[in-house]
Amino acid sequence: MNRWMMAGCAIALATSGVAAQAAVLVVRSSGPSAKAYPAGKALAENQPIQLRNNDVVILLDSRGTRTLRGPGTYSTSVSNGGSTAAIAALSGQSNARRSRVGAVRGGPTGATSGRNVWQVDIGRSGNVCIANPADIGLYRADSDTAGRVTLKQLGSNNIATVDFAAGQKNAAWPATLPVGAGNRYEVRGIGPTITLSARPIAPVPAGLEGLAQSLIRNDCQAQLDVLIDTFASPSAS
Numbered sequence: 427m428n429r430w431m432m433a434g435c436a437i438a439l440a441t442s443g444v445a446a447q448a449a450v451l452v453v454r455s456s457g458p459s460a461k462a463y464p465a466g467k468a469l470a471e472n473q474p475i476q477l478r479n480n481d482v483v484i485l486l487d488s489r490g491t492r493t494l495r496g497p498g499t500y501s502t503s504v505s506n507g508g509s510t511a512a513i514a515a516l517s518g519q520s521n522a523r524r525s526r527v528g529a530v531r532g533g534p535t536g537a538t539s540g541r542n543v544w545q546v547d548i549g550r551s552g553n554v555c556i557a558n559p560a561d562i563g564l565y566r567a568d569s570d571t572a573g574r575v576t577l578k579q580l581g582s583n584n585i586a587t588v589d590f591a592a593g594q595k596n597a598a599w600p601a602t603l604p605v606g607a608g609n610r611y612e613v614r615g616i617g618p619t620i621t622l623s624a625r626p627i628a629p630v631p632a633g634l635e636g637l638a639q640s641l642i643r644n645d646c647q648a649q650l651d652v653l654i655d656t657f658a659s660p661s662a663s
Contacts (some may be wrong), residue, residue: 457481568631
């Protein structure tokens, strides 16, 4: 068993137990009650949530995400439905493993517009959670002009370039630069220089909750933002 598979299995075992027990998962929080509802906290079904002024808590369950804004008292059981087919595809539970999740529910909006959870934002440093290296792509927010990026694996001489045409937001990860567990990559050429660190989560935990928990545990914040945005339900207030 190679080190990628060993690392992935370890993470899957660490997250699967929590995810299986979590009816609802906190994926983002801010305000006075943020310490009581930190990202990654599992909540029981029908559990009441009391929020104060300026509190914002985003919950995720098998049906999607929901934003709660204080003050007020809410139940974790209320959530609008997401796309079952899209959730299955995202979790690797259908034949369409590489389905472009960004197309679901009209696609993400705002900062995550035009990408899916497996496309790496080349304008933002951080960790990159990887379930299947073949699914990884590159994303740039500003696609007005053509541009070239250079990716270098830090600590080695492995370098690859990727060209973006004008109007092109997404590109494949270069096949000549293998994605490896624990590897770090420097990206130059479009915008500020950034550094990406690869974190394996193979196999993908079943369901949205399991995937979200893996992203939170590995601090893959950019991908968590996409997941939240893709499956967002109307806000509660």
